[in-house]
Amino acid sequence: MFLDSGVPPQGKYVKTFPAHPALLPYIHSYVSIISEISDTQEQYITRFFPSFMTQFVFDFYGSVNEVVDQNDVLLNIEKGTYVKSGIGTWMDFFQKKSSSPKRSIKNFKVTLYPHVLYEVFDLSPFEIRNDDLTIQDVWGEEEGTWLFEELEAMDSTEGMIEVFERYFFKRLAQKASSKKELKPYLNHQVEYASLKALSRECGYSERWLQKQYLEVFGESFKQIQRNARFIKSLRQINSAVLRGEKHLKFIDIAYECDYFDQTHFIKTFKNYTGLTPSYYFDAFRDKIPFSWLW
Template identity: 25%
Template sequence: MKYFTISPSPALARYVRSFWVLEHEVSVGQPYIHRTMADGCAELIFHYKGRFDELLANDKTELSFNSGVHGQSQSFRRFLIREDFGIFGVYLYPFAVPVLFGIPSTEISNEMPDIVTFLGNTGAELEEKMMLAAGTSERVRVMSEFLENCLRKNQPSEPAVFSVINQIIQSNGIASVPELAASSFLSTRQFERKFKAFSGFSPKLFSRIIRFQSALNAYGDKEKSLTEIAYECGYYDQSHFIHDFKAFSGDHPRFYFSGRTEGTGYRDV
């Protein structure tokens, strides 16, 4: 399995956290199961090789898209593939969706629209270019040109709430939301409305998801106990940590950090 990230250009760094690539050769008779976790940030996804089935309830499956958007989410999803695959992703800051595409973040919360549903004919043209690209460098170029053009067309302003969202991400969800709200010089009602429009979630839920994501990043650190991880990530006690972790990942944290759960192979690379 091969997984790596690529930094965006300076022009995109305010809106794109990273580009990433995940490739894997699936062994015969051993399908790969990938699990996406709750995340406060949306992603553009392009499957340039192979195509996944989403595993639904009651043992049902549904063919996933070739290309699309994985909106910011508060739950996990599971996907299965029986062939070799390659994926190119664009990991966005939450406010990038309204800035780049003129769509409120709330419209894609917990949703996974395909790229044509999301962007129309523009999405179809982008998908074709990404699928025909000769390799990673060309995909980065195609995607960077597309996103930089979106910025030029939309000429984005940066509301004060952008800074608040960024600070919550940079603090791994531990920042005081009331204090950040006060610093935005907005009333509580205005702040919560703008925050949800640009992040997709309420400030409280968004902070919980970012805190959970910070806990995921402790994967592979064998020297820390679950209690230490919980406290370092801002949880007041282990019971709250376990509750959020199970809600956002589908796994008990003890099982997840054991390395035996599905879909963590890329973290071991």
């Protein structure tokens, strides 16, 4: 699964950019790394946490990293493209051991809102959640290959964004209006306390809405709400880290993020991250450089 710990790292080689204003309903952000590493030892990089976004990831060199879950290698990241809906569990990310003293890195990640696969590419996240997809599977073999090759030829994040948005605008122009178009209220579901409240507001039955969520987002209304609460709480903790705070009242975060109580918050946080909130804040946060990739 493609995951995200909430906030991309800011550094010399990692850059984060917003989308073109006309694409803001579809694209959340872009992140890239263009760099070179000289260390050869295997090392732990970060832990990736669940997000309900969809991500397109382009790796132009590969053979540097791997994803590990409970000591089992889930995926060796090779040169190519990766497409995943983002609801899943936490997993760890390692730099692989190598005999080469210098290895080039060039990655480009596009984070899409969860409805985009369905609206723009006619794919249901529910149907592909356990599949390993490439850009060619989504965009088509020919156009997907051209997109990758044009991105690979760019030597800057700005250049890659220009290429990707040109292809995305073209895709939007080709998309005919149909009954699959989401109603605006589906994209603002977090404003409603329950499916019943949303049903009352929009005039559609709860059963119909639930079916829409499964088909369009790949998850139920309730699961999307759980993910939204978790991401909100994680961002609050990350913000406290960035502000240099030494202590946090987790009970306040629990209530601000609409958990029943602190126990409920701790249990949910551990399910998503494998860590308690206090352990993450006090000890583990230095090992999480605000993941940008998965």
